[in-house]
Amino acid sequence: MSSSEAYLPLKGKTAIVTGSSRGLGAGMAYELAKRGADVVLTYTSPSSSTLISSLSSKISLLPHKPSTHSVVADLTKVDSPDKIVQSIKDWRGGDPKIDIMVNNAGVEMNKKLGDLTAQDFAHVYDLNVRGTLLMTQAVLPYLQPHSRIINIGSVASRVGFAGFSLYCSSKAALEGLTRVWAVELGGNGTTVNMVNPGPVDSDMLKNIPKEIVEKQKGETPVEKRLGTTEEVADIVAWLAGRDSRWVTGQTISASGGWALY
Template sequence: MTLSLSGKTALVTGGSRGIGRAVVERLTADGARVVFTYHSAEAEAASLTAATGAEAVRCDQADLGTLPAIFEPVRDGLDILVNNAGIAFARTLAEITFEDFDRVLTINTKFPAFAMQAAIPLLRDGGRIINLSSINTALPAPGGALYSASKAALEQITKVAARELGPRRITVNTVSPGATDTDMLRSVNTPEGLERAAGMTALQRLGTPPDIAAVIAFLAGPDSAWMTGQNLHAGGGFLI
């Protein structure tokens, strides 16, 4: 087995469950030292730490005051930042409140953007930033105005960051999962909707968190050094 990330340090937000958990498992398996954040899933975070040796840090992305604490364990240097944490939100435009707007945009866009800013002085040259978006920016659905907008904004910030950090050989990319079987997906879709999504996918199934983690591991590793400012749609052919 080749430990392609041996000697590297990674910070993964929202690592206790779903896609984030699979990313922590994959990056540690590839040899990286991993720090991950969690919000309320304390038991899941503890079990992940026990299984992988990764370090857990509690964080509330609705509160930017918690941002400095997540970088404390990596003050000695960082190689990989994965902005994974986010919330799904289904509400029609007619129903959205000011509070809804602020919460979704803060968690899904503002916090990741300032996490990137905080990471810049810590990232070693040749580092990696990987931001999680969604297929919904390309295929927006009713009720998804805030979610799609928050992720679309993050995609544009990613492209600008790729230009700005390119001189240091730091790559900045987006991964946009398709319909991936997580608690978040199931919380905003009916079983019938999930069945339809699987049927619309070229590979005829929902994605799994390890499917997405594999794409993120590629972007975190040495073979992706010539790829930056890109948005990889990891959806099994949901969008072609």
């Protein structure tokens, strides 16, 4: 391996990070770009376009000048994954080579069992579960050997946070998908893993009851604090690279040890 490859282990790779306008996804996209990847940034709200522009500029200022391409698409819509792929085709001028798929876009909902409606179910599952499935399916024809699929879950997938039926269970469903896809796709060296963050300061965290977050902080073995987007991004970037090639079908708790798997 040449010294430049050692410093830019993802050079020549193309990554897609869904929900990369803000929070954890923005951190992941930046870290993958720092390690050399070209990055497709997806988001859904027109109000986030300025955030995407500044992330793209920040990435293009990196010394090795990775390229970025941004796509607005609501991943609760069944045709959005194909639209994202078509937009990447237009950008690349033909069939793209995709190496890294990070399914990060997600929503939470705080509502007790008795109040949940079918619409609530669709709101959470259409993005967290169906969106992840259809997005991954859409990139399958373009995935290169030794690709990396990384699903972003939550420590919520293995605990019962009152009020979070749909969020907790949708992330548990992703763990199941991760295991099955690891088995289905492993033949050419592709790996499929999941990262379950604990609480990280972000817009999403503002909607989580303070008492849950404070309790989690107090119970976190590593320095009794929240995680940072950079800490989660480093784990995702490790999974995206060559060093993780013998790890697949795993769910990694990225929570300073709050959740021990």
